[in-house]
Amino acid sequence: MKYFSVLVCVLLFVTLLSCEQNYYPKPVGFNRIDLPPHEYAQLPDSFPYSFEYSKHAKILPDSSYIRERYWFALFYPELVAEVHVTYKPLYGNRDSLRTNIDDAYKLTAKHQVKASSIEESIIQTPSGIVASVAELQGDVPSQFQFYTTDSTKHFLRGALYFRTATENDSLAPVIEYVKMDILHAINTLEWK
Numbered sequence: 001m002k003y004f005s006v007l008v009c010v011l012l013f014v015t016l017l018s019c020e021q022n023y024y025p026k027p028v029g030f031n032r033i034d035l036p037p038h039e040y041a042q043l044p045d046s047f048p049y050s051f052e053y054s055k056h057a058k059i060l061p062d063s064s065y066i067r068e069r070y071w072f073a074l075f076y077p078e079l080v081a082e083v084h085v086t087y088k089p090l091y092g093n094r095d096s097l098r099t100n101i102d103d104a105y106k107l108t109a110k111h112q113v114k115a116s117s118i119e120e121s122i123i124q125t126p127s128g129i130v131a132s133v134a135e136l137q138g139d140v141p142s143q144f145q146f147y148t149t150d151s152t153k154h155f156l157r158g159a160l161y162f163r164t165a166t167e168n169d170s171l172a173p174v175i176e177y178v179k180m181d182i183l184h185a186i187n188t189l190e191w192k
Contacts, residue, residue, distance in 0.1 A: 035177045036078075040184060049087065049156060052188040054181040057083070079174050080163045083182060088155040100155045104132070104147040107159070111140040125187045133186075135179075143175045144182060154191050158182060 040052035044059075047070050053059070056078065062071035070087040090096050108118065116138035124130050131148035147157040160178055162171060 033173055035173065038177075038180060038184070040181075040188075047087070048089070048192050049154060050188075050190050050192065051185040053185055054178075057181070062086075076178065079178065081174060081178050082161045082163065083158050083178065084161060085156070085158045087157075090149070090151075090153055090155055092152050097149065097151055097155065100149070100157075101147070104145075104157050107157075108134045108136070108145050111136050111142060114138050114140045123183075123186065125189060127190065129186075129189055129191075131186050131189075133183075143171075144179050146182065146186060148186065148189065150191055156189070158185075 036056050039055040041055050042052055043050050049070075053074055054076070057074040057076050060073045060075045060082075061067070062073060062084070064071075068086070068088070072085055074083040074085065076082070088096070088100050090100070108120075112118065115136045117136075119135045119137075121133055121135075122130060123133060129148055129150070131146050133144070133146040136143050136145070142159045142161050144160040145158065147155065149155040160175070160182065162174075164171075
């Protein structure tokens with residue numbers, strides 16, 4: 001009985017000591033995303049425009065049923081991201097210019113249902129080309145869009161998409177990374 005009392009006292013003492021520690025669950029974490037350094041290559045000469053695009057992206061032909069000759073996607077295989085690039089010749093037609101600008105705004109506005117904000121701004125490149133960019137916040141399919149034109153011959157539009165269902169707050173570093181590549185492309189854009 002004496003040993004039993006000692007054993008009970010020891011177990012009670014150990015139990016009391018173990019109860020003093022607080023358990024804290026680990027916070028929800030995200031996968032680590034290692035982004036490569038920015039490196040660029042020149043777009044092939046077969047387009048009526050040129051710019052530098054990321055060496056980490058592949059040029060894929062546009063796969064949509066409405067595709068046109070100079071449309072393509074810059075696909076980032078490691079990031080599962082795509083920048084859809086569309087081009088329309090204007091042939092000096094002011095109505096065509098207005099239609100393409102209206103279409104660009106309508107395509108951006110389609111995201112208003114899920115967007116918490118859409119910030120639009122105008123940027124001017126070192127060579128004098130003006131571009132309209134839209135940054136979309138919230139769980140939207142396209143987080144960054146742009147269009148640029150010389151208003152007489154060329155109209156170029158681009159939009160960033162991800163081939164994943166991951167929420168945009170998890171993708172924030174990747175969105176920022178690809179956004180920098182898109183801005184570099186805009187800043188090196190030249191019409192032919």
